[in-house]
Amino acid sequence: MRSPVVSDIRDGVVDVFPPVFAMIPFALIMGSQAAAKGLSPAEVLAMSTIVFAGASQFLAVSLWSSPAPALTLALAAFLINLRHVLMGASIAHKIExxxxxxxxxxxxxTDEVWAVAERRALRRPITPAYWFGAGIFLFSAWQLFTVLGAVVGSFVKEPERYGLDFAFPAIFIALALGFWQGWRTAPVIAASALVAVVVHLLVPGAWYVLAGALAGCAVAIVTAKPTEEAAAA
Amino acid sequence: MSIDPINLLAIVAMGVATYLTRISGLFLADRLPRTGRIRVALDALPPAVLTAVVAPAVLAGPAEAIAGLITVLAAFRLPLIAVVAIGVGSVAALRAVMG
Incomplete structure (x- = not known):
């Protein structure tokens, strides 16, 4: 009989493999843009290890100048990563x-590991083997491909032409729809998308992520049938 | 291969800020009720967060919006890798056609 730990590690890696695959072009572009801003491969490795958050690393690289504006960069990272507070609150009881x-x-x-873990939690408990299996696999791939991007530089001249920049949105669409629970999910997604787009247009910075997420949750509360609330309670 | 001390300081500052966002949800959850409306909101959170992160990139232009719609339809039927391939392929084709 196969050990449950090995089997859970394997499940974690298998579940997170498609998002990791989709992340590769994103990681390569992140690394090459960092190199274009004068960051060394060692610095990219340090950032990918210590920060390990794709969207905020992208934002940081676009804001990078020399000498590095540490406070601005930390504030921008904090803002774009505020969604982690909500994600952490949602996963907390499932990993306590x-x-x-x-x-x-x-x-x-990360968004990806959290998304596959939340999905697994719909069916069965999340074990440390599953979580760290998925997490460390994605973490290693992120180190490998961001550093590779920094070393090789901008080897794909126009990633937009091949649609490679769209791999990231595509995987997020697929991950979001993994939580589709019939038509009651539609208003949540619609509200979240609408508010995120409007706030993105009107407010500089990364507030749109938090605003969209909260709008989706608010609509879920408003549209929940009393029976669902009772069932949840 | 070198690390500039000021760059390292900036990276560590970003890392501390990011870890704070990751850990604070654990403490917040202990203060939230596990039932009722908060539970409904937290259950809706995964699709809401994922949508909010990508909505501006998907609705950035007509080519992206149409490719986004194709990706949504694909996502109901196909495995993740196929969805990504269809998303990337359709946006590249639409951008080529629409200029």
Missing amino acids: HFGAWRYPAVHFM
């Missing part, structure tokens, strides 16, 4: 049995 391992575990909480 990790004990002290929760604290390293959350470092591996």
